[in-house]
Amino acid sequence: MNLHIDDHQEDNYGILKLSGEIDAYTAPQLKDKLLTLVEEKESVEVDLTKVSYMDSTGLGVFISALKLSKEKDHNFKLTNLQENVYRLFNITGLNEVISIENTIKGELS
Amino acid sequence: MSSLRSDMQDYKDLLSKYLETKDEAILYQAEQFSKQSIQQNISPDEIVNVHYQALKDIYPDLHEQIEGSFKFLIETMISYGLAYQEHQVLREKQIELKSEIGVAANMQNTLLKTSVPKTHAIDIGVKSVPAREMNGDYHHFIKDEQGNVGVAVADVIGKGIPAAFCMSMIKFAMESFSENQIYPQWILDSLNRVVSRNVEQGMFVTMFYGLYDVYTHQFYYASAGHEPCFILRNETREFEEIDAKGLLLGVESAVKYEQLNTSIHEGDLIVLLTDGVTECRVDGRFIEQEEVLNIIKEHEHLNSQEIVEYVFKYFERLQDFQLRDDFTLVVMKRNSSLSV
Structure with missing residues (x-):
């Protein structure tokens, strides 16, 4: 399974819409795109509506993005997480330090 | 070279015999x-050359164009020869690396060795199995001066060799803590500072840390982003989830961890684990926590080490079973005071 990244940018804002799976194989391309975006834009959103699976490598990518956004004083948030993906953020306590909006109840089939 | 020459004579004899008899x-x-x-590292272009020389010896008046075509072929084979040599060198290097990783894995095992404390109050069992050569899981026991038992289970996110380095660092940090400072909150606060300062971006650690007070039978615990652990209560025969809120180690250096505690009664059984639930595939199979807990419950009459061994045997027997992640299981059972 692959990860498809749709990217949309305006002056101060960028959004990545992801669909597929985030794992050790797909994380590097996500990391590249996301970090560049957080570096350049004041406000960055990652829409995870269509992400059905994520492993710990994905967490690593979002933690890096969080650290960079703090350094740059930029906003960074995740939106529309599937419940099973949200669970990872919950267990690891990252839901307390990364802003997360809208968790989707039920699992994507 | 002399061996090549004698080989060449052999080759010529073989070739001429074959051309005469077509004998298979x-x-x-x-x-x-x-x-x-x-075996003798003779390159493909040399072989073609041997063939060409042999052919010339057998048929001295070889057609000029055929001679030319062999020169052409020899040139063509030269890059194959170089690629082949490179391949050989890489193969040797790979064997070397593999043996070095083997040495490192052994060293990791020695470095991270921890012995299970013996105490009359609780019976402890532990097993840890790596999915790959180097284990990304870590567990550690401490016994303080009063005989209380500290236990840590951890999962380093980011696998392989870097994870192994990270674990050694955690182990040495934990060993350096004085033996009367083994309360969970203090341990996680300190480890978090160590990990934040010393680990590069992209590597993080989850840890569950518990302290069993062998006098009051209180179990103190704290969690740094680790999955919940469980207590099988003797009274209700049900598992109770124990979890404390807390961020992964290494993300923010100024985090304060929450410490909770619970009373452990005779026959209660504490289960600490890392079962790779930090991966969350919807389909496909990985070890289900519930399955692990059910097996433990069915075999709680065994001693703790037998229980953990049994769990692993059970999963090994499953046909489609493949360890997706390192898996560590610790079981601690409070002894009944009569059975000492």
Whole structure:
């Protein structure tokens, strides 16, 4: 399974819409795109509506993005997480330090 | 070179015999010749050259164009020869690396060795199995001066060799803590500072840390982003989830961890684990926590080490079973005071 990244940018804002799976194989391309975006834009959103699976490598990518956004004083948030993906953020306590909006109840089939 | 010359004579004899008789047995000898050449690092262009020289000896008035075509072929084979040599060098390097990783894995095992404390109050069992050569899981026991038992289970996110380095660092940090400072909150606060300062971006650690007070039978615990642990209560025969809120180690250096505690009664059984639930595939199979807990419950009459061994045997027997992640299981059972 692959990860498809749709990217949309305006002056101060960028959004990545992801669909597929985030794992050790797909994380590097996500990391590249996301970090560049957080570096350049004041406000960055990652829409995870269509992400059905994520492993710990994905967490690593979002933690890096969080650290960079703090350094740059930029906003960074995740939106529309599937419940099973949200669970990872919950267990690891990252839901307390990364802003997360809208968790989707039920699992994507 | 002299061996090449004598081989060449052999080759010429073989070739001329074959051209005369078309005997298939000679083809087999040709195969042997090629194997021998590989052993002696003779490159493909040299073989073609041997063939060309032999052919010229057998048929002295070889057509000029055929001679030309062999020169052409020899040139063409030269890059194959170089690629082949490179391949050989890489193969040797790979063997070397593999043996070095083997040494490192052994060293990791020695470095991270922890012994299970013996105490009359609780019976402890532990098993840890790596999915790959180097284990990304870590567990550690401490016994303080009063005989209380500290236990840590951790999962380093980011696998392989970097994870192994990270674990050694955690182990040495934990060993350096004085033996009367083994309360969970203090341990996680301190480890978090160590990990934040010393670990590069992209590597993080989850840890569950518990302290069993053998006098009051209180179990103190704290969690740094680790999955919940469980207590099988003797009274209700049900598992109770124990979890404390807390961020992964290494994300923010100024985090304060929450510490909770619970009373452990006779026959209660504490289960600490890392079962790779930090991966969350919807389909496909990985070890289900519930399955692990059910097996433990069915075998709680065994001693703790037998229980953990049994759990692993159970999963090994499953046909489609493949360890997706390192898996560590610790079971601690409070002894009944009569059974001492």
